[in-house]
Amino acid sequence: xxxxxxxxxxxxFITQFLFLIAILNGTYIVYSDSxxxxxxxxxxxxxxxxxRESQFQIINExxxxxxxxxxxxxxxxxxxxxxxxxxxxxxxxxxxxxDRLFITTPRWKDGVPASLGTIPYPARxxxxxxxxxxxxxxxxxxxxxxxxxxxSVYRTAIxxxxxxxxxxxxxxNATVNLNQICPPKIVVYDLKTDKExxxxxxPESQVKQDSLHSNIVVDVGNSCDDAYAIVSDxxxxxxxxxxxxxxxxxxxxxxxxxxxxxxxxxxxxGLNFQWLDGVFGMSISxxxxxxxxxxxxxxxxxxxxxxxxxxxxxxxxxxxxxxxETAKYFVSIGDRGYKSQSSTSGITRDGVMFYTxxxxxxxxxxxxxxxxxRGNMMLLFNQSYNGSNTILQxxxxxxxxxxxxQNVWIMSNRLPIFLYSTLDYSEVNFxxxxxxxxxxxxxxxxxxxxxxxxxxxKSANVIIxxxxxx
Numbered sequence: 001x002x003x004x005x006x007x008x009x010x011x012x013f014i015t016q017f018l019f020l021i022a023i024l025n026g027t028y029i030v031y032s033d034s035x036x037x038x039x040x041x042x043x044x045x046x047x048x049x050x051x052r053e054s055q056f057q058i059i060n061e062x063x064x065x066x067x068x069x070x071x072x073x074x075x076x077x078x079x080x081x082x083x084x085x086x087x088x089x090x091x092x093x094x095x096x097x098x099d100r101l102f103i104t105t106p107r108w109k110d111g112v113p114a115s116l117g118t119i120p121y122p123a124r125x126x127x128x129x130x131x132x133x134x135x136x137x138x139x140x141x142x143x144x145x146x147x148x149x150x151x152s153v154y155r156t157a158i159x160x161x162x163x164x165x166x167x168x169x170x171x172x173n174a175t176v177n178l179n180q181i182c183p184p185k186i187v188v189y190d191l192k193t194d195k196e197x198x199x200x201x202x203p204e205s206q207v208k209q210d211s212l213h214s215n216i217v218v219d220v221g222n223s224c225d226d227a228y229a230i231v232s233d234x235x236x237x238x239x240x241x242x243x244x245x246x247x248x249x250x251x252x253x254x255x256x257x258x259x260x261x262x263x264x265x266x267x268x269x270g271l272n273f274q275w276l277d278g279v280f281g282m283s284i285s286x287x288x289x290x291x292x293x294x295x296x297x298x299x300x301x302x303x304x305x306x307x308x309x310x311x312x313x314x315x316x317x318x319x320x321x322x323x324x325e326t327a328k329y330f331v332s333i334g335d336r337g338y339k340s341q342s343s344t345s346g347i348t349r350d351g352v353m354f355y356t357x358x359x360x361x362x363x364x365x366x367x368x369x370x371x372x373x374r375g376n377m378m379l380l381f382n383q384s385y386n387g388s389n390t391i392l393q394x395x396x397x398x399x400x401x402x403x404x405x406q407n408v409w410i411m412s413n414r415l416p417i418f419l420y421s422t423l424d425y426s427e428v429n430f431x432x433x434x435x436x437x438x439x440x441x442x443x444x445x446x447x448x449x450x451x452x453x454x455x456x457x458k459s460a461n462v463i464i465x466x467x468x469x470x
Contacts, residue, residue: 068130114139162190174212208233216230217230264301361395364379393412394413
């Protein structure tokens with residue numbers, strides 16, 4: 001009743017005051033979904049961010065990683081031998097299949113005993129030891145490399161046929177002195193039996209000097225044999241497409257795979273570094289506007305998102321001949337704004353894309369049925385006055401699972417500090433977070449496929465980046 005008695009001037013004052021708090025808090029995206037007495041729905045300015053952030057729950061967190069050895073003596077011996085150096089292990093990729101979470105631990109440094117493992121889900125403990133997948137014997141020793149075994153797994157993909165696909169870079173010590181001890185390879189496991197069913201080395205002609213194959217997505221057609229894996233070469237700016245039915249691959253190139261110099265400068269956690277990382281984030285979905293399946297992609301050092309028809313990529317004949325005529329089909333669909341570099345992304349069955357924001361310690365979402373404009377994007381985490389996020393620190397990997405009620409999974413790992421400074425192992429450094437897709441969409445109308453602007457329901461999108469005109 002008191003609200004109804006407020007005069008217009010008082011409403012404007014409260015609206016402006018809450019709007020100022022939102023800016024100071026780092027809540028750059030502010031919107032209203034209904035019209036109040038004077039056209040302002042000020043009740044949505046502050047609580048909306050917290051409603052979105054509260055949808056995420058911490059599943060696991062670690063100060064440092066540990067592995068599940070058969071005995072205490074075996075673990076102690078591995079530490080004494082330098083085969084296991086806890087502080088040199090960092091979780092990178094995340095995936096989920098039923099009652100297991102899959103975690104990759106690439107061999108950035110010495111002392112990483114296995115580069116792919118599992119932990120139970122639901123979580124039985126907050127900081128569980130990682131069990132090497134599928135077994136300890138499946139992982140090679142970098143000192144005496146056996147290239148039939150796993151060497152340095154970066155990321156994984158789980159398809160609808162209950163298979164785990166992975167890209168093994170074959171590289172150790174990538175941050176110190178890059179050492180390609182084995183060819184990069186695609187390996188596939190049957191998750192029902194945990195048996196290896198595919199082992200494919202990328203041909204030498206498709207691997208460039210200093211290539212780093214670090215991400216993988218999979219598309220399955222009408223049958224499980226009709227499957228294609230797409231692998232990104234982040235340092236030599238290309239894609240490798242693998243056909244399961246033909247057991248063959250080909251390399252795809254395009255100038256949009258290259259990094260943007262302006263976006264290669266990172267300033268995070270007091271560290272300044274340059275990453276000239278090319279094509280990295282990839283996600284596959286059906287595009288309603290063009291009525292075809294497409295690959296969305298972006299370089300890590302970029303503010304833009306791109307799109308290309310999937311049929312173009314999986315047509316081997318095109319890439320055996322000249323690729324110049326295909327360049328026009330790789331198109332930019334828009335940009336996310338300044339400091340919007342993204343590592344990975346994932347798309348739900350309803351066509352909602354979730355993507356990381358590594359420079360902002362945040363997660364964004366976008367309904368792919370809408371134009372790729374900043375007004376159609378939303379950040380899901382609140383930020384403090386200094387722009388940092390204490391829960392999510394460098395969201396490095398993101399997955400949308402295949403469950404009937406889909407979830408978004410995030411791996412947060414403070415990677416820049418691990419690479420260029422020293423992690424404080426008395427603090428939590430690594431986290432796995434999860435959120436229900438339906439709950440996020442319910443709390444956020446901008447990313448809701450069912451929401452459409454209309455004349456009788458006004459909405460406003462205000463995006464403010466202080467000190468930037470980008």
